[in-house]
Amino acid sequence: MPNYTASSLKAELNARGWRMTPQREKILYLFQNLPRGNHLSAEELHDLLEGQGEGISLSTIYRSVKLMSRMGILRELELAEGHKHYELNQPYPHHHHHIVCVQCNKTIEFNNDSILKQSLKQTEKEGFQLIDCQLTITTICPEALRMGWPSALPSNWSCTRAIADKK
Secondary structure, X not given: OXXXXXXXXXXXHHHOOOOOOHHHHHHHHHHHOOOOOOOXXXXXXXXXXXXXXXXXXXXXXXXXXXXXXXXXXXXXXXXXXXXXXXXXXXXOXXXXXXXXXXXXXXXXXXXXXXXXXXHHHHHXXXXXXXXOOOOEEEEOOHHHHHOOOOOOOOOOOXXXXXXXXXX
């Protein structure tokens, strides 16, 4: 899991027969400067870039994040919101996993070296090279449980933990 710069991304793209486009460079830069713990969907990425005056189409963003995920630059995450999110694939010691509440979409990151070590051991045993290792633990948060999830939870209920995170 190398730490990518624009020049290393360009070299790897060229080695695979692809080009380093200004759009790919802007997407990489945005993810490199995203505060730790932030995950973006393609639509959120599009909105951020549009807000910066970048005219990158949503279809270009989808293609770019898919390509960068296959290359191991970005991590493609299946969180609880029904669509994929992306974040920079950080090398050890910043490698982390996620606990996700399926009711309020609250996401908590955590580190666990034994998960990464076991993944490295298994991939090396089989002759593979590790690109990413992620564990997503699907949960129900304590507040939803206290409110009576699933049967007694009001349909218009919003978790205060998730609301506090958006502020």
